[in-house]
Amino acid sequence: MNLKKYDPFRELRSLQDEMNRLFMTSVPRGFEQEDLASGGWSPSVDIYESEGEIVLEAELPGMNREDFEVSIENNVITLRGERSFEKKDEGDNYHRVERAYGSFTRSFSLPRSVSAENTSADFKNGILRVSLPKKEEAKARKIEVAGEDEEAKAINA
Numbered sequence: 411m412n413l414k415k416y417d418p419f420r421e422l423r424s425l426q427d428e429m430n431r432l433f434m435t436s437v438p439r440g441f442e443q444e445d446l447a448s449g450g451w452s453p454s455v456d457i458y459e460s461e462g463e464i465v466l467e468a469e470l471p472g473m474n475r476e477d478f479e480v481s482i483e484n485n486v487i488t489l490r491g492e493r494s495f496e497k498k499d500e501g502d503n504y505h506r507v508e509r510a511y512g513s514f515t516r517s518f519s520l521p522r523s524v525s526a527e528n529t530s531a532d533f534k535n536g537i538l539r540v541s542l543p544k545k546e547e548a549k550a551r552k553i554e555v556a557g558e559d560e561e562a563k564a565i566n567a
Contacts, residue, residue: 451510
């Protein structure tokens with residue numbers, strides 16, 4: 411007779427594996443009513459932090475400066491715009507249209523350490539770059555720490 415050791419977490423691990431598999435696969439999206447209402451696309455955004463600022467970079471290929479706007483309100487930065495489909499010629503017969511078009515809105519909460527006062531934005535080659543400077547009190551400062559060595563030097567001097 412073969413004895414099999416009971417594993418109380420086997421089912422839980424199996425469920426976890428299935429959930430991981432589900433989230434790792436790409437779920438195709440159709441044209442749902444929500445997508446049509448919200449524009450159906452949103453630009454890719456990178457947000458990174460340096461010592462003195464937080465930078466937001468958004469890909470807006472094929473757009474002009476007049477096609478979007480950036481605003482900050484209540485520590486939320488919002489990027490809003492529209493990319494229009496422009497048919498070149500009435501005789502054009504498109505076989506496939508894969509690029510997304512329509513309106514979009516992206517909003518991101520900003521940390522309290524950011525100052526909206528001196529924000530700057532630059533748009534070059536389809537990339538929007540917004541620089542949000544940190545407040546002075548939020549910037550890292552180096553603090554000198556007195557130790558035993560300094561006390562010993564003062565006593566021996």
